[in-house]
Amino acid sequence: MTNEPKESFRDRIVTMNEKGGRNWIYANKPSGKYYKARNIVGIILLAFLFITPYIKVDGEPLLLFDIIHRKFVLFGVVFWPQDFHLFVIGLISIIVAIITFTVVYGRVWCGWTCPQTIFMEIIFRRIEYWIEGSGDQQRIRNNGEDSFDKLWRKTLKHFIFILISFFITHTMLSYIVGVEMVKQYITGSPTENFSVFVAIMIFTAAFYVVFAYFREQVCSLICPYGRLQGALLDNNTLMVTYDYKRGESRGPMRKEEDRAEAGKGDCVNCHKCTTVCPTGIDIRDGIQLECINCTACIDACDGVMERYKLPKGLIRITSLNNVEKGEKFKWTPRIIAYTTLMVALTGVLIVLFNLRSDFETTILRVQGSLYQKVDDQHLSNIYNYKVVNKTNREAELSIKLISPEGEVQLAGSLMKIEKQKKMQGAFLIKLSTEQLTGSNTEIKIGIYEGEELIEVISTSFVGP
Numbered sequence: 012m013t014n015e016p017k018e019s020f021r022d023r024i025v026t027m028n029e030k031g032g033r034n035w036i037y038a039n040k041p042s043g044k045y046y047k048a049r050n051i052v053g054i055i056l057l058a059f060l061f062i063t064p065y066i067k068v069d070g071e072p073l074l075l076f077d078i079i080h081r082k083f084v085l086f087g088v089v090f091w092p093q094d095f096h097l098f099v100i101g102l103i104s105i106i107v108a109i110i111t112f113t114v115v116y117g118r119v120w121c122g123w124t125c126p127q128t129i130f131m132e133i134i135f136r137r138i139e140y141w142i143e144g145s146g147d148q149q150r151i152r153n154n155g156e157d158s159f160d161k162l163w164r165k166t167l168k169h170f171i172f173i174l175i176s177f178f179i180t181h182t183m184l185s186y187i188v189g190v191e192m193v194k195q196y197i198t199g200s201p202t203e204n205f206s207v208f209v210a211i212m213i214f215t216a217a218f219y220v221v222f223a224y225f226r227e228q229v230c231s232l233i234c235p236y237g238r239l240q241g242a243l244l245d246n247n248t249l250m251v252t253y254d255y256k257r258g259e260s261r262g263p264m265r266k267e268e269d270r271a272e273a274g275k276g277d278c279v280n281c282h283k284c285t286t287v288c289p290t291g292i293d294i295r296d297g298i299q300l301e302c303i304n305c306t307a308c309i310d311a312c313d314g315v316m317e318r319y320k321l322p323k324g325l326i327r328i329t330s331l332n333n334v335e336k337g338e339k340f341k342w343t344p345r346i347i348a349y350t351t352l353m354v355a356l357t358g359v360l361i362v363l364f365n366l367r368s369d370f371e372t373t374i375l376r377v378q379g380s381l382y383q384k385v386d387d388q389h390l391s392n393i394y395n396y397k398v399v400n401k402t403n404r405e406a407e408l409s410i411k412l413i414s415p416e417g418e419v420q421l422a423g424s425l426m427k428i429e430k431q432k433k434m435q436g437a438f439l440i441k442l443s444t445e446q447l448t449g450s451n452t453e454i455k456i457g458i459y460e461g462e463e464l465i466e467v468i469s470t471s472f473v474g475p
């Protein structure tokens with residue numbers, strides 16, 4: 012019974028064999044309170060993902076990321092390229108929030124809410140269990156002789172995987188072009204929208220390859236967030252951790268044996284924690300880059316502890332400091348700094364969001380134009396305007412001069428702008444020569460919806 016921690020696992024990732032080939036992971040299905048909770052979270056998130064494209068708010072989708080037409084809708088509010096600064100700050104806030112969350116709770120995002128994990132564990136691996144049996148049964152069948160039984164199971168599984176990948180692709184597409192457009196693509200002939208058809212095929216193939224073959228390699232080798240972990244986690248971070256002080260030395264349970272006297276800890280070396288791990292690692296080797304904090308090993312080990320009437324929590328969510336020194340979670344300067352930044356950014360975002368106007372107006376004096384003499388006492392300047400109506404309603408706007416006193420001459424008295432449309436045109440401002448303060452007189456122009464002043468624009472009026 013030698014149980015010294017071995018370091019060889021750090022030499023290569025567990026899914027790669029010595030020849031550089033792939034070690035396939037046959038993860039068994041866990042059972043326990045964390046697995047149940049994870050299923051509930053996953054099903055809620057999947058329902059949100061698949062139902063959201065059909066939900067409308069004021070005629071707009073709940074979420075839309077139309078990068079082609081640069082139109083973004085968040086919870087029914089339409090964002091234009093003019094609101095790009097809000098998007099940038101929102102994106103930075105999300106990144107800081109993820110970093111803060113990771114510093115405190117480790118990779119809980121990966122194991123519980125990442126779409127890759129949810130699709131893999133809640134949909135694809137479940138189908139695999141239904142058709143090919145548990146991880147152990149899959150290993151035995153795959154290593155055995157070719158047979159009809161193996162053939163029909165594999166064919167059925169991959170056929171269903173392709174269908175689901177096709178469905179996921181269309182769902183993702185509906186977040187970009189809207190669900191109505193996707194319906195048109197589906198009911199139309201592929202030749203009508205050939206480039207879209209090709210894109211759908213490519214993405215369907217990509218999803219299929221990821222979930223049928225690539226699997227945990229995405230988390231271990233590709234995901235940039237996964238690669239960041241080494242820089243974000245510290246000894247104070249809450250993570251799925253094996254309590255080696257309690258567990259070692261590991262050894263099988265023997266009847267009538269006093270484990271303490273025999274120099275054994277609580278780990279009975281049953282390997283249940285490794286057989287449920289979707290990334291194929293042994294958590295008893297310590298914190299590893301591949302661990303996505305899915306908590307499957309906690310459920311597996313708690314089941315074993317219960318069976319042998321030992322206290323649960325040999326593997327649990329805790330910090331390394333807690334295991335090594337018995338320290339409770341504490342607010343480190345790093346956590347305080349990230350949290351302060353996150354709160355500040357969120358505050359800025361809320362303020363900017365509230366200040367965001369429903370209309371965006373630009374008024375510029377026509378380039379190269381000088382003043383026109385209307386009569387002996389009056390001069391006029393010509394201006395171009397451009398108004399964006401960001402709302403979901405048609406608007407009737409008017410332009411009035413706030414200061415100094417003068418007259419605005421617009422072709423038609425009101426600007427009628429359809430919802431989410433732009434309008435541009437020209438207007439004249441007539442001022443009395445007595446109002447001029449020099450060759451450039453500062454003027455303030457108001458944009459009104461009915462009697463409500465919605466925007467004030469400062470510009471200049473040129474005179475002699």
Ligand code: SF4
Nearest residue numbers: 278279281282284312
């Ligand atoms: S499941 Fe628990 S007891 Fe079994 S090997 Fe893993 S840590 Fe040890």
Ligand code: SF4
Nearest residue numbers: 288302303305306308
């Ligand atoms: S070690 Fe445990 S928590 Fe980490 S990926 Fe494996 S089963 Fe999940």
